[in-house]
Amino acid sequence: MRLHKLSLRNWRGIQHRDIEFDDGVTLLEGPNEIGKSSIIEAIQLLFSELDSSNKKQVKSVQPAGQDLGSEVSVEFSVAGYRITYAKTYNKNRSTTVHISGTKNLQETGRSAHEWVAKLLSEQVDMDLWQTLLVDQGEQISQIKLSSSVSLAQALDNVAGATDATSLEDETLISAAQREYERYFTLKTGRIKYTELIDATEQTRTRLAELTGTMQQLEQDQNQQKMTAQEVERLRMALPQMQEAEQKETQRWQKLQEKTAALTSKKQTLAEIENQLTRTLETIQSRTALVTQIHDQQNASAQFNHEIESLKQNLLQESKTLDTLNSGLAQLQDEEKELRSLEKLARADLTHLEKKTQLTQHQKTLSQIESIDRELNENLSAISNIPVDAQALAAYVQLEQTLAVAEAKAQVASTTLTLTAKKALPLIIGDQPIEISEGQAHKFSVSKALHIELPNQLDIEVSPPESTADLAQQQQQAKTQLQALQAELGVADLQSATALARQRSDREADVQQLKSQQQKILQDLHTSEIEQQIDRLTKTCTQYVNNRVDTPSPPADTHIAAENVRQIEQKLTRLQTQIDRARGEYKAQETTTAGVKQALESKIAQNLAAKAATDALTVSLESQRQKRSDASLADLKEEQQKKAADLRVELDAIAEDLTQQNVDAQKLLLDNATDSAHRTTIELRQQEQALAILNDRLETARANGLHELLVKAETQLVQLQQELSATQRRAEAARKLWETLNHHRDAARQAYLQPLKQHIEALGTLVFGPTFQVEIAEDWSITHRTLNGTTLTFDDLSIGAKEQLAILMRLAAAQLVARQDGVPLFIDDALGFSDPQKLNTMGAAIAAAGRTCQIIILTCAPGRYANVGNAHLIRLTP
Numbered sequence: 001m002r003l004h005k006l007s008l009r010n011w012r013g014i015q016h017r018d019i020e021f022d023d024g025v026t027l028l029e030g031p032n033e034i035g036k037s038s039i040i041e042a043i044q045l046l047f048s049e050l051d052s053s054n055k056k057q058v059k060s061v062q063p064a065g066q067d068l069g070s071e072v073s074v075e076f077s078v079a080g081y082r083i084t085y086a087k088t089y090n091k092n093r094s095t096t097v098h099i100s101g102t103k104n105l106q107e108t109g110r111s112a113h114e115w116v117a118k119l120l121s122e123q124v125d126m127d128l129w130q131t132l133l134v135d136q137g138e139q140i141s142q143i144k145l146s147s148s149v150s151l152a153q154a155l156d157n158v159a160g161a162t163d164a165t166s167l168e169d170e171t172l173i174s175a176a177q178r179e180y181e182r183y184f185t186l187k188t189g190r191i192k193y194t195e196l197i198d199a200t201e202q203t204r205t206r207l208a209e210l211t212g213t214m215q216q217l218e219q220d221q222n223q224q225k226m227t228a229q230e231v232e233r234l235r236m237a238l239p240q241m242q243e244a245e246q247k248e249t250q251r252w253q254k255l256q257e258k259t260a261a262l263t264s265k266k267q268t269l270a271e272i273e274n275q276l277t278r279t280l281e282t283i284q285s286r287t288a289l290v291t292q293i294h295d296q297q298n299a300s301a302q303f304n305h306e307i308e309s310l311k312q313n314l315l316q317e318s319k320t321l322d323t324l325n326s327g328l329a330q331l332q333d334e335e336k337e338l339r340s341l342e343k344l345a346r347a348d349l350t351h352l353e354k355k356t357q358l359t360q361h362q363k364t365l366s367q368i369e370s371i372d373r374e375l376n377e378n379l380s381a382i383s384n385i386p387v388d389a390q391a392l393a394a395y396v397q398l399e400q401t402l403a404v405a406e407a408k409a410q411v412a413s414t415t416l417t418l419t420a421k422k423a424l425p426l427i428i429g430d431q432p433i434e435i436s437e438g439q440a441h442k443f444s445v446s447k448a449l450h451i452e453l454p455n456q457l458d459i460e461v462s463p464p465e466s467t468a469d470l471a472q473q474q475q476q477a478k479t480q481l482q483a484l485q486a487e488l489g490v491a492d493l494q495s496a497t498a499l500a501r502q503r504s505d506r507e508a509d510v511q512q513l514k515s516q517q518q519k520i521l522q523d524l525h526t527s528e529i530e531q532q533i534d535r536l537t538k539t540c541t542q543y544v545n546n547r548v549d550t551p552s553p554p555a556d557t558h559i560a561a562e563n564v565r566q567i568e569q570k571l572t573r574l575q576t577q578i579d580r581a582r583g584e585y586k587a588q589e590t591t592t593a594g595v596k597q598a599l600e601s602k603i604a605q606n607l608a609a610k611a612a613t614d615a616l617t618v619s620l621e622s623q624r625q626k627r628s629d630a631s632l633a634d635l636k637e638e639q640q641k642k643a644a645d646l647r648v649e650l651d652a653i654a655e656d657l658t659q660q661n662v663d664a665q666k667l668l669l670d671n672a673t674d675s676a677h678r679t680t681i682e683l684r685q686q687e688q689a690l691a692i693l694n695d696r697l698e699t700a701r702a703n704g705l706h707e708l709l710v711k712a713e714t715q716l717v718q719l720q721q722e723l724s725a726t727q728r729r730a731e732a733a734r735k736l737w738e739t740l741n742h743h744r745d746a747a748r749q750a751y752l753q754p755l756k757q758h759i760e761a762l763g764t765l766v767f768g769p770t771f772q773v774e775i776a777e778d779w780s781i782t783h784r785t786l787n788g789t790t791l792t793f794d795d796l797s798i799g800a801k802e803q804l805a806i807l808m809r810l811a812a813a814q815l816v817a818r819q820d821g822v823p824l825f826i827d828d829a830l831g832f833s834d835p836q837k838l839n840t841m842g843a844a845i846a847a848a849g850r851t852c853q854i855i856i857l858t859c860a861p862g863r864y865a866n867v868g869n870a871h872l873i874r875l876t877p
Contacts, residue, residue: 001078001124002853003043003823007086009071010063012038021823022871025849027864028857030875036857040133040825042072046085047120050113051093062090069093078820079123085116129822132809134829142780142793142805143812172740180737183730193726200719207712214709217697224693227686234683241676248669255662262653269646276639282623283632289620296613303606310599317592324585331578338574342567348553349560351543356557358536365529367520375513382506386488387499395488395496398481405474416449416461417442427452752779758811759804762847766803766840773804781808799832803841806830810848817852824848827857830864842866 006019014035019028028036041061049058061070073086084098097112099105107115120126131143183192191197387395418426420435427433428451435441451459490496521529547553554560627635752775759781763771767786774783781804783790793801806829813824830841845854846869856864864870 001076001120001129001820001822003074003076003855005073005075006039006043007071007073008035008038008042010066010068011035011042011070011072012061012063014038015063017875019873021853021855023853025845025854025856025867025870027867027870027872028855028875029861029864029872030859032859034859034875034877036859036875037827039857040827043074045089046072046074046087047116047126049089050110051087051089051095053089058089067091078119081119083116083119085112087113123820125816125822128812128816132813132822132824134806134809134826142801143808176733176736176740179733183726183733191730193723193730196719196723196726200716200723203712203716203719207709207716210709210712220693220696224690224697227690227693231683231686231690234679234686238676238679238683241672241679245669245672245676248665248672252665252669255657255660255665258653258657259662262650262657265646265650265653269643269650272639272643272646276636276643279632279636279639283636286620286623286629286632289616289623293613293616293620296609296616300606300609300613303602303609307599307602307606310595310602314592314595314599317588317595321585321588321592324581324588328578328581328585331574331581335571335574335578338567338571342564342571344548344551345560345563345567347543347547349557349564351540352554352557352560354536355540358533358540361529361533361536364520365526365533368517368526368529371513371517371520372526375510375517378506378510378513382503382510385499385503385506387490387496388503389500391484391488392496392500395481395484395490395493398477398484399493402474402477402481405470405477409470409474418451425454427454754815755779755811758814759807762807762810762844763804765844765847766807766837797832799834799837802830802832803837806841807844810844810852810854813852813854814848821852823853823855825855825857828859831860838863839866842868846870 002023003021005021006017008014008017011017012035013033017035019039028039030036038061045058045061049055062068063070069088069091071086071088073084075082075084077083082100084096086094086096088094095109095112097105097107097116099107105115181192184190185192417440418435419440420437422437424435425432426435429449433441449461451461453459485491485496488496488499490499554563756773756775759773759775760771763773770785770787772785773781774785776782781793783792784796784800784804793804796804806826809824809826813821816822830838833841842864843866845856845864845867848854849867849869856867856870858864
C-alpha cells in the first residue's frame with residue numbers, strides 16, 4: 001500500500017490541511033500542538049471506524065465548541081487500484097470511495113466502508129502496519145514480528161519458500177521427544193527421576209547419621225569419665241568459694257556506711273549553698289528594682305515633653321488634609337456629570353449600530369425569501385420529472401439486456417424454409433397465408449410452431465430447448481422494458497435521457513440555490529434572522545421613546561462615535577486630575593495618620609511607664625515589709641559560715657575513704673561473688689551433662705545400632721546402581737534431543753537470515769562495519785555485537801535500544817515492500833540519539849526509503865536533516 005494524499009477539514013484544531021506524500025521518505029515538520037499526531041489518528045479512524053460511530057475517540061476529533069463535521073480523505077494505491085476514500089464524522093456523516101485502475105467503481109455509505117475493509121483485509125497486513133507504527137511519547141522498544149503474515153511471506157520468498165522444518169525427520173523428533181520426556185520436563189528441562197535421587201540421598205544421609213552415631217558413642221564413653229571427675233572436683237571447691245564471698249561482703253558493708261555519711265553531709269551542704277544562692281539573688285533583685293524605678297521616672301518625664309510637640313504637629317496636618325479633601329470632592333462631582341454624558345453618548349452609538357444591523361438583516365431576509373421561492377419552484381419541477389439518474393441507468397440496462405437477448409435468440413433460432421410446387425393455402429400458427437407456386441417462405445423458429453395444410457397435412461416444428469429459453473428471456477426483457485416505459489411515461493431512450501437531463505439540471509440549480517442560501521445564512525436559520533429583526537425593531541423603538549430630549553440625538557454613527565471620543569478625552573484628562581488629587585490626599589492622609597499614630601504610641605508608652613513605676617514601687621515596699629535590707633545581709637553571713645564548716649567535715653571523710661581504696665574492695669567482692677556463682681553453675685551443668693551421657697549410652701545399647709548400620713550400607717549400594725543406570729539412559733536421551741533441536745534451530749535461523757541481513761545492512765551505516773545482531777525465534781533482537789563486544793539487548797543504552805528498534809522496523813518495511821507493503825510512520829523518535837547517531841540514522845532511513853514508504857513527523861527542526869532524500873513539508877498554523 002502507498003499513501004499519496006491526505007486532506008483534513010475541521011479535525012481537532014486543524015481547519016483545513018492537504019498533504020501529498022512522497023513514495024519514499026516524507027518529513028512533516030512543525031511545532032507541538034500543530035496537529036502532527038492528528039494525521040496518524042485520522043488515517044487510522046478512516047480505515048477502522050464507520051462514519052456513524054459514537055465512540056469517544058471519534059467524538060473527540062470535532063473542533064471544540066463548534067458543531068461541525070470532521071472530514072478526512074485519503075488517496076492511496078493497493079493491488080493495482082488507485083483509491084480515494086473519504087469520511088465525515090460527527091455531523092453530516094458520510095462515506096465515499098472512488099476506485100480507478102483495472103476497473104472504475106463508485107460506492108457510498110456502509111457499502112463503501114465494507115468494500116475498503118474487505119480489500120485491506122485481503123491485500124494489506126494491517127496488523128504489521130500497526131506494529132511498525134512509532135507513536136509520539138511512547139518508549140520505542142522491540143516489536144514482535146513473528147505474527148506478521150506478510151513478513152513471513154516475504155521471508156519465504158527471499159529464502160525460496162523453503163520449509164523451515166524440512167531439515168527434520170518429524171517422526172524421529174517425536175520419538176526423541178517422548179524418550180526425553182521420560183526423564184526431563186519439556187519446558188524447563190528439570191529431571192523427573194527425582195524420587196530415585198531423593199531415595200539414594202536419604203539412604204546416604206541415614207548411613208552417615210548411623211556412622212556418626214557410632215563415632216559419637218565412643219566419644220560419649222570417654223566424655224563420661226572426664227565429666228564424672230569434674231563433678232567431684234567442683235563439689236569440693238564450692239564451700240571454700242562461698243566462705244570467701246561472705247568475708248568480702250562484710251568488709252564492703254562497713255565501707256558503705258562511711259560512704260552514706262559522706263553522701264548525707266554533701267546533701268546538707270548543697271541545701272545550704274542553694275539557700276545562700278537564693279539570698280544573694282534576692283539582694284541583687286532588690287538593687288535592680290531600685291534602679292528600674294529611677295529609670296521609669298526619667299522616661300515618663302521625656303514622654304510628656306514629646307506628647308506636647310506631637311499634638312501641635314497633628315493639628316497642622318489635619319487642616320491640610322481637609323483642604324485636599326474638599327478639592328477632590330469637587331473633581332469627583334465633575335467626573336460624575338461627564339460619566340452621565342458618556343453613558344448617553346454610548347447608548348446613542350449602540351442604538352445607531354443596531355439600526356444598521358436591522359437594515360442588514362431585513363436585506364438578508366429578503367434575499368433568503370427570494371431564494372426560497374426559486375428553490376420551491378425547482379423542487380416542484382423535480383417532483384414532476386420521474387426520470388432520475390438511477391431510473392435512466394435502469395432503462396439503459398434493460399435496453400442492453402433486451403438487445404443481448406434478441407441477439408442470442410437470433411443466433412440460436414431454427415430457420416425454416418417452405419417452397420411451394422404449386423399454390424397452396426397454409427395455416428402457420430394461427431395465421432392463414434397463401435403461398436404462390438415457386439415462392440420460398442423463410443422464418444425463424446424460436447418456439448414450438450404448428451403448420452397445417454388444410455385437410456391434408458399437420459406439421460409440428462420445435463426448436464431446441466435452449467432456444468426456447470432464450471426466447472423466453474427475450475420476451476421477459478421486453479416486458480420489463482415496457483413496464484419501465486409505462487412507469488416513467490417515456491417511449492424511448494431519447495425521451496428518457498432528455499427528462500433525466502432536465503431533472504439533473506433542476507437538481508444542480510437546487511444545489512446552487514442551497515449553497516447560496518447557506519452562504520448568506522452562515523449557520524443561521526431564517527427564524528433566527530426574523531427573531532433578530534423583531535428584537536432589534538423593539539429595541540430601537542423603545543430607545544427612541546425613552547431617550548431624554550437634551551442633548552439632541554446624533555444624526556449618524558460617525559457623529560455618535562465622535563461624541564463618545566470627545567467625552568472620553570475629557571474624562572481621561574479629568575481622571576488624571578482626580579488621580580493626582582487622590583494621590584495627594586492619600587499621601588497627606590498617610591502623613592496625618594502617622595503623626596496621630598505616633599502621638600497615640602507616645603501616650604501609651606507614657607501610661608505604661610507610669611504603671612510600671614507604680615508596680616515596681618509597690619513590689620519593693622512589699623519585699624522590705626517581709627524582710628528588711630539589714631536582716632537580709634545578716635542571713636547571708638550566717639549561711640556562708642555554715643557552708644564553710646561542712647566543707648571541712650567532708651574533706652576529712654573523703655580522705656579516710658581514699659586511704660581504704662573503695663574501688664579495690666568492690667572489685668574483690670565482685671570477684672568472690674562471681675567465682676562462687678560460676679562454680680555453682682558449672683557444677684549444675686556438669687551434673688546434667690553426666691546424666692545425659694549415661695542415658696545416651698544406655699539407649700544405644702538397647703537399639704541395636706550396629707545391625708541398622710549394616711542394613712543401610714547394603715541398601716545404598718543397590719540404589720546407587722539403579723540411579724547410575726537411569727542417569728546413563730537420561731543423558732543419552734538428552735543428547736539425542738539436543739542434537740535434533742540444534743539442527744532444527746539452525747534451519748529456523750537460516751529462514752530468518754534475510755531479516756538479519758536487512759537489519760545488519762542498515763546497522764552498518766549507523767554503527768560501522770563490525771555491527772552484527774542475533775535474532776530469536778520470535779524474530780526479536782537478543783544481542784548486538786560491535787567491535788568484537790557482544791551485549792544483550794537489555795544491557796544497551798536507551799539510545800541504542802531506540803536505534804535498533806527503528807532499524808528493525810525499517811528492515812521489516814523493506815522486506816514487505818516487494819509485496820506492496822505498508823507505510824512506516826515514525827512520530828517524534830530518536831530523542832535519545834546524539835548528533836553523530838542522528839547523522840548515521842538519517843543515512844539508514846534514506847537507504848530504506850529507496851524501497852519503502854516512510855512518513856516521519858517531528859517537532860524538532862534539524863533532527864532529520866541528514867535524511868538526504870526526504871521530501872520536507874513544514875506544517876504551519
